[in-house]
Amino acid sequence: MSALLYSALLLQTAQPIDPAALPVEAAVAPVPADVAIDLPQPAVEVASWDLAQVEERQAADAPLPNDDDRDDEVIGDADDYSAHTFWTQAKSIPWRLGGAAAVITATGFANWDWGSSRFRFNNEGLFGRDTASLGMDKLGHAWSSYVLAEFFADGIETGPANRKSAAYTGAILSMGLMTYIEVFDGFSAEHGFSIEDLAVDTAGALLSVARRSIPGLQDKLDFRLLYVPSGGFDSILSCFPKPFCDKDGKKVRSPITDYSGQRYLMALKLAGFDRFKRSPLRLVELHGGYYARGFTQEDRDAGKPLRRRLFFGLGLNVGELLFPNRERGIKGAAKWALDYIQLPYTAIHSK
Numbered sequence: 001m002s003a004l005l006y007s008a009l010l011l012q013t014a015q016p017i018d019p020a021a022l023p024v025e026a027a028v029a030p031v032p033a034d035v036a037i038d039l040p041q042p043a044v045e046v047a048s049w050d051l052a053q054v055e056e057r058q059a060a061d062a063p064l065p066n067d068d069d070r071d072d073e074v075i076g077d078a079d080d081y082s083a084h085t086f087w088t089q090a091k092s093i094p095w096r097l098g099g100a101a102a103v104i105t106a107t108g109f110a111n112w113d114w115g116s117s118r119f120r121f122n123n124e125g126l127f128g129r130d131t132a133s134l135g136m137d138k139l140g141h142a143w144s145s146y147v148l149a150e151f152f153a154d155g156i157e158t159g160p161a162n163r164k165s166a167a168y169t170g171a172i173l174s175m176g177l178m179t180y181i182e183v184f185d186g187f188s189a190e191h192g193f194s195i196e197d198l199a200v201d202t203a204g205a206l207l208s209v210a211r212r213s214i215p216g217l218q219d220k221l222d223f224r225l226l227y228v229p230s231g232g233f234d235s236i237l238s239c240f241p242k243p244f245c246d247k248d249g250k251k252v253r254s255p256i257t258d259y260s261g262q263r264y265l266m267a268l269k270l271a272g273f274d275r276f277k278r279s280p281l282r283l284v285e286l287h288g289g290y291y292a293r294g295f296t297q298e299d300r301d302a303g304k305p306l307r308r309r310l311f312f313g314l315g316l317n318v319g320e321l322l323f324p325n326r327e328r329g330i331k332g333a334a335k336w337a338l339d340y341i342q343l344p345y346t347a348i349h350s351k
Contacts, residue, residue, distance in 0.1 A: 089156045090169060093159075097152065101180075115187050123195075129306060133292065133295050135292060135308070138200045143225055145202075149175075150208050153171075167208060172205075175202065211223075222267040225262060231261075251298060267317075269285050287314065287347055288312050289311055292308045293307045312350050315347035318338050
């Protein structure tokens with residue numbers, strides 16, 4: 001500390017030096033004007049660029065386009081979705097659209113009693129205890145609309161359409177066919193036009209749009225049907241495609257109308273989350289859904305009570321187990337179906 005203080009005092013008390021007091025020998029002699037001084041010059045290298053090399057370098061440095069960039073370049077960007085986009089995409093799936101319409105029309109006239117009465121409305125309700133099937137038919141409508149929207153959107157995605165707009169077009173086409181069904185149900189003495197059916201149809205189509213539009217949701221969430229025939233597996237095709245028939249004095253229903261054997265569920269797939277993709281937990285799903293029992297005439301005759309149940313449980317991701325990679329052909333169709341159908345005895349649910 002004393003040394004620092006002493007140095008500071010010396011600097012503070014130092015006197016400035018007068019240049020005039022310096023000896024003459026210390027002065028610098030002037031340089032004569034006629035003397036040239038050669039200073040070293042820095043070497044300057046002139047870069048010579050070939051235009052082709054420049055373009056090649058720029059192309060190499062440019063970022064590669066990702067899938068989203070490619071989607072923006074194809075027909076039907078979600079930001080400017082239009083009637084032209086819809087028409088172009090609808091025309092790209094004639095076999096899917098025409099096939100679905102043909103099956104619906106044939107089934108309607110053969111099994112849904114279309115044309116048997118004048119047009120009429122039918123207030124069916126939703127999930128109340130006084131409804132015909134305690135809401136199971138409504139979930140069937142929502143699931144059918146959802147699957148149709150997915151079916152059409154998947155077909156569009158194989159053509160010149162991006163994913164977001166494919167979801168919109170698929171949902172519109174699905175609602176068109178479901179509305180077609182409902183209008184002709186209005187001419188059925190057994191059914192009638194139901195506003196409630198159209199409401200749940202809309203919900204199913206919108207679920208498809210949300211699932212495809214929200215990033216990552218399609219890999220994480222499925223809406224599925226779990227079906228175990230109420231009359232046993234030996235009777236599953238006894239009446240199909242008719243809605244029901246009599247067999248050995250008993251009324252047997254086809255899978256379409258056997259609501260007592262159906263459960264509808266949402267499946268949250270752990271395989272859709274990055275942290276589980278390399279773990280055995282990718283095969284696990286979290287389930288939540290609804291079912292009802294005791295509403296058929298057969299159940300009432302047997303004295304079974306009405307039951308409406310929300311259920312939860314765990315399921316096996318069969319699609320991830322059997323087809324972990326992208327597949328085509330029969331395997332691809334099977335993997336697609338497993339996104340919408342839960343195989344019997346592949347889940348544990350609360351009662």
